[in-house]
Amino acid sequence: MPQLIPSPxxxxxxxxxxxxxxxxxxxxxxxxxxxxxxPKPKQAQHNSWDWPW
Structure with a gap:
């Protein structure tokens, strides 16, 4: 019964x-x-502005 003696x-x-x-x-x-x-770069703060006319 060779199944009982497995190879190394x-x-x-x-x-x-x-x-x-x-x-x-x-x-x-x-x-x-x-x-x-x-890290994420800081966003530049943009001030609001009006048209000059």
Whole structure:
């Protein structure tokens, strides 16, 4: 019954996926997005004016 004795590649694959998933989980859970957008410029104040005539 060869199904009861898996080849060592199954264990290697299982350990590899465990390491990859754990690494990705830690990277995504500890990720803090940075806000590098420059601040909005202040709008120049325009005084109202009338036509000269």
């Amino acid at each position: 590649w199954f264990l290697i694959m299982l350990l590899t996926w465990t390491v990859i998933l754990t690494t990705m989980l830690l990277k995504t859970s500890l990720y803090e997005p940075t806000n590098n957008t420059p």
